Amino acid sequence: MRLQKLVIASHNQGKVAEIRDMLARFDVEVVSADDLALPDVEETGTTFEENARLKAETLAKFSGLPCLGDDSGLCVDALDGRPGVYSARYAPKDADGKRNFDKAMDKLIGELNEKKTDNWSAHFSCVLALAVPEQETKVFEGRVDGRIVPEKSGNKGFGFDPVFMPDGFDKTFANFTPEEKAKVSHRGRAFAKLIEDCFA
Ligand code: IMP
Numbered sequence: 001m002r003l004q005k006l007v008i009a010s011h012n013q014g015k016v017a018e019i020r021d022m023l024a025r026f027d028v029e030v031v032s033a034d035d036l037a038l039p040d041v042e043e044t045g046t047t048f049e050e051n052a053r054l055k056a057e058t059l060a061k062f063s064g065l066p067c068l069g070d071d072s073g074l075c076v077d078a079l080d081g082r083p084g085v086y087s088a089r090y091a092p093k094d095a096d097g098k099r100n101f102d103k104a105m106d107k108l109i110g111e112l113n114e115k116k117t118d119n120w121s122a123h124f125s126c127v128l129a130l131a132v133p134e135q136e137t138k139v140f141e142g143r144v145d146g147r148i149v150p151e152k153s154g155n156k157g158f159g160f161d162p163v164f165m166p167d168g169f170d171k172t173f174a175n176f177t178p179e180e181k182a183k184v185s186h187r188g189r190a191f192a193k194l195i196e197d198c199f200a
Contacts, residue, residue: 003132003198005029009055009069011040012088014158015187019070021178022191026199038062048072048085048127049139056131064133072126072186074160076108076148078117083108087159102152105163109150120148124164126186128194138197142189157181 006028008016016032023030033040041058045051048071056069073087083090091104112120128140145167152162154174161173166184173181182188 003028003066005031005065007036007038007059007063007065007067008032009038009041009059009067012158015070015072018178018182018187019068019191022182022188022195026195028199033059036063043071043085045071046085048125049129049141051085052127052129052139053131053137056129057137060131060133066130066132069129069131070126070187070190071129072124074122074124074164076112076120076122078112078115078119078121101159105152105160108148108160108163112148113150120150122146122148122164124160124186126190128187128190130194130198138194140190140193140197142186142191142193144184144186144189 006023008019008030010016011033020030038059039062041055043051043054045054051071052069054069055071056067059069060067071085073084075081075084088099090107091099091101094100123143123145126142130138146165148163149165149172153172154162156176156178157174164173165171166173173185182191
């Protein structure tokens with residue numbers, strides 16, 4: 001499949017920035033849902049795949065362009081996989097309507113402390129859905145295992161990055177450069193599969 005223009009079906013600037021970086025070396029014009037003033041798609045699915053498909057297929061229909069939906073989230077073992085598909089909504093909203101992830105991380109650490117458990121293991125999952133008008137949607141998945149740390153650290157990345165330490169490293173994702181994060185992250189791993197399929 002030859003992609004010339006790709007719409008990222010997300011209004012999450014952190015996510016869009018990572019996706020732009022991952023596709024920078026390919027000859028494809030990447031535009032975001034914000035760039036095209038496309039509507040927000042309500043995430044009514046109960047799995048990452050359902051939501052990724054929903055975002056990509058809705059905006060592909062709306063724009064007539066190939067669209068990439070990314071649904072991702074943090075699954076914490078001691079919380080039975082929560083917040084999972086509800087990771088964005090786990091963050092309380094500030095007065096300006098923006099999600100506050102600083103408060104979300106405090107809430108998460110508070111929940112784990114209350115559980116009085118030593119098991120702070122967690123993973124990030126990412127499902128990418130590539131919807132091209134008149135074609136079958138393609139789906140690519142990635143996952144990274146690690147643990148939640150009790151102190152936030154680092155100022156790079158977005159979302160829960162300051163409290164997530166991937167297995168095999170002694171620093172949180174918020175201390176990784178974008179290139180380092182892309183090599184091991186859930187999104188980087190899902191993208192490696194997409195790139196193999198669409199750009200190799
Ligand atoms: P959604 O896929 O737009 O529903 O949002 C996913 C949410 O999961 C984000 O708002 C973040 O809170 C969290 N998340 C997904 N990927 C990452 C990541 O790479 N780092 C940190 N948080 C992430």
